[in-house]
Amino acid sequence: MQTIPIVGLGTWKLWCTYHKKSLVRTACTNTLKALNLKYLDLYLIHWPMGFKPGEKDVPLDCNGMVIPSNTNFLDTWEAMEDLVIEGLVKHIGVSNFNHEQLEKLLNKPGLRFCPITNQIECHPYLNQKNLIEFCHKRNVSVTAYRPLGGSIDGVDLLDDLVIRKISKKHGKSPAQILIRFQIQRNVIVIPKSVTPSRIRENFQVFDFELTEKDMEELLSLNKNLRLATFPLTENHKDYPFHIEY
Ligand SMILES: NC(=O)c1ccc[n+]([C@@H]2O[C@H](COP(=O)([O-])OP(=O)(O)OC[C@H]3O[C@@H](n4cnc5c(N)ncnc54)[C@H](OP(=O)(O)O)[C@@H]3O)[C@@H](O)[C@H]2O)c1
Known part of the structure; x- marks a missing residue:
């Protein structure tokens, strides 16, 4: 029996070593290939922080701290927007952004797509009242991860x-x-x-x-x-x- 490829599915995230504008499309198409999908329903910037690109997901310096890349999440966002225009993803959003970072993104000159959601840790011990209020006022939905x-x-x-x-x-x-x-x-x-x-x-x-x-x-x-x-x-x-x- 022939396997029919599913056309789109679920939420996926752009990892920090792929924040360079030229790498965003590679990361997305790698995911699409691995999943045998034509598009993703939702693609999020996993963290606002870019790391040095390479084989290691979390490249570390001699003090055991992450080696950053010289990227800026506003530039990364432009490459995310290009994915929507190309039809590789339906919606884009962010994860682990604080309110100042989100504000910066929403105020970005020439913004083509607003983040549809901010996926953040949220449960009664970290109820995120202020960040939720902030997001909802700006029409950004909130997704609670680690809810249990x-x-x-x-x-x-x-x-x-x-x-x-x-x-x-x-x-x-x-x-x-x-x-x-x-x-x-x-x-x-x-x-x-x-x-x-x-x-x-x-x-x-x-x-x-x-x-x-x-x-x-x-x-x-x-x-x-x-x-x-x-x-x-x-x-x-x-x-x-x-x-x-
Ligand atoms: N954006 C981010 O940076 C980020 C970070 C962390 C997580 N996430 C996402 O958030 C989602 C959930 O996060 P999470 O797995 O860390 O935390 P979680 O959903 O709060 O907790 C998962 C744990 O709860 C247990 N559990 C689930 N349902 C239960 C129930 N009805 N009764 C008792 N125990 C139950 C699971 O055990 P069993 O599996 O053994 O049943 C597992 O150990 C995942 O999709 C993850 O990818 C995102």
């Missing part, structure tokens, strides 16, 4: 007492509470699981509603606890997490 807290040592959001209490009240799992929390804030949410029963569970979030009090309680858990800090890149000129949001 991932699987990081010492942090177990799913075991939080407040989340468990709310989960018990609604007869839903803690994961479902965390997913519903984002939906009710008008935030796109991308929980990840390799377990079929959990994948099913994570979809069953449209048959209940958190109350205003539940939402307030979940928001009050904020402790600005960022899990994805990417410490090797802290000295980069475009490191996004030196400012509050």
Whole structure:
């Protein structure tokens, strides 16, 4: 039987070693080839920081810190826009941009396409209230990554007492509470699981509603606890997490 290539699918990201304008198209076409696709639905700049191009995904100097490239995310964005015009991607967006970086991008002279989303770490311990407000006011959607807290040592959001209490009240799992929390804030949410029963569970979030009090309680858990800090890149000129949001 002949395999029919799927024409477009999902979200993919441009890695930091491909920020040079001349490399953006190569990165995208490599992805399309690997996936046997004609176009991507959504392509994001993974981080605002460009790294030295080459074989290593994270090239390091003798101090163990990332070696930057001399690129600027505004130039990278122009090459992303070219991909839309060429039909290789349908939409473009960013990830891990702080509000100043996003503002810079939105104010870029000659901007042809606005970023459709900013994909950021977001969960009750890092509720991103200010950045979400900022994005929504400017018509940029927000996508919450690591919405369940991932699987990081010492942090177990799913075991939080407040989340468990709310989960018990609604007869839903803690994961479902965390997913519903984002939906009710008008935030796109991308929980990840390799377990079929959990994948099913994570979809069953449209048959209940958190109350205003539940939402307030979940928001009050904020402790600005960022899990994805990417410490090797802290000295980069475009490191996004030196400012509050
Ligand atoms: N833009 C970025 O820089 C960035 C960074 C990190 C992640 N992401 C994206 O964000 C998405 C999710 O992030 P993530 O995987 O880091 O974090 P996550 O979705 O918050 O957590 C995933 C962990 O939760 C477990 N899990 C999933 N559903 C569950 C459930 N119903 N009950 C209990 N445990 C459950 C998974 O276990 P099992 O898989 O074993 O079921 C896995 O260990 C991914 O698509 C990822 O690519 C983006």
